[in-house]
Amino acid sequence: MDGQELPIFELPLVLLPGEQLPLHIFEERYKRMVSRALDDGEPFGVVLRDDEGARSIGCTARVEDVIERFEDGRMNIVVSGGERFKVLDRFEASDYPAGEVEVISDEADGSPADEESADAAREAFAELAERATGERPDPEDLEDASAYAIAARIELPDETKQKLLEMRDEHERLELLTNALRAVDRALEQGEMIADLARSNGRVVFE
Numbered sequence: 001m002d003g004q005e006l007p008i009f010e011l012p013l014v015l016l017p018g019e020q021l022p023l024h025i026f027e028e029r030y031k032r033m034v035s036r037a038l039d040d041g042e043p044f045g046v047v048l049r050d051d052e053g054a055r056s057i058g059c060t061a062r063v064e065d066v067i068e069r070f071e072d073g074r075m076n077i078v079v080s081g082g083e084r085f086k087v088l089d090r091f092e093a094s095d096y097p098a099g100e101v102e103v104i105s106d107e108a109d110g111s112p113a114d115e116e117s118a119d120a121a122r123e124a125f126a127e128l129a130e131r132a133t134g135e136r137p138d139p140e141d142l143e144d145a146s147a148y149a150i151a152a153r154i155e156l157p158d159e160t161k162q163k164l165l166e167m168r169d170e171h172e173r174l175e176l177l178t179n180a181l182r183a184v185d186r187a188l189e190q191g192e193m194i195a196d197l198a199r200s201n202g203r204v205v206f207e
Helices: 028-040 115-133 147-151 158-166 170-199
Strands: 004-011 020-025 044-050 057-069 075-092 097-103
Touching (some): 004 075, 020 057, 028 075, 115 147
């Protein structure tokens, strides 16, 4: 795909490698884009567009399932994230937006993902999952899980996901993810404390 044309879908969200995401397709140009992807079995690119404009780093998407089709051509689909890419040039193709892209790989000389940083990220996720659901995930479910694999299992801010997408060093991704998960855990803990105070009419109750 290096230096080749790729359909580009600009959305107010970030798709990570390995992540599954539901999409509602309703604009005519994107109906054509997804129809082409289904007919040819080819991916399209998902790029974050927010108040800062369209980002240059995105992730390829393949349609995994068509949940529902409507008579007017609208579709509810599920896509899965594939490879990261950088947009070199954007242009309007005949049927839908497109761009010239190149695939991004991790830095060859980047810091390897050591077990300590990997274990920290997996533990942070396990603690957060336990707080949110009351159940701790099976350690085997997280064994060998990468930063992207862990991030795909929780709703993170788009800004955080975009940073993860742009990083080319797994060690740095794991560190960022650990900090983000711990921040969410602290926010949930604070929410629980506020709820406890509300239930006690604002009085601190000592057991």
